[in-house]
Amino acid sequence: MTSSLAFLGMAAALGLSALGSAAGAGAAGMSSIGAWKKCYANGKPAPFIMVAFSGAPLTQTIYGFLLMNFIKSALERGVSPALCLFTGVFGGLAIGLSGFFQGKCAAAAADALGSTGKGAANYFIVVGIIETVALFTLVFSLLLLS
Secondary structure, eight states: OHHHHHHHHHHHHHHHHHHHHHHHHHHHHHHHHHHHHHHHHTTOOOOTTHHHHHHGGGHHHHHHHHHHHHHHHHHHTTOOHHHHHHHHHHHHHHHHHHHHHHHHHHHHHHHHHHHHSOOHHHHHHHHHHHHHHHHHHHHHHHHHHO
């Protein structure tokens, strides 16, 4: 039974991270499509770089997968199944929220880039800052499980 708690933590780590990635990529993708439509309607070139905005939240699924594997290794080393559960739930939630909000910022970036054609580097910096939240969560979770 106790290892079941750890397996729930593993599932939460991947599942919650992937949910956030999906929601963020969906928001960013829809905005990119809308921004491209505006560009086409106005006879302006449509920046292909918006594909990167659309895909930015996908990395959070990778982080969730890595966290799931860290939890599995921790369980095999004898770490408390309860700690594995809570790390998976809260780590997965934080990573997933990072993906969700990264997607929302990427959506705003795509809209702004489509309207002005300027500022792509600044927008990527902001998207990268949000990415850092997921990376920090992954690293700190690994340290917690060590």
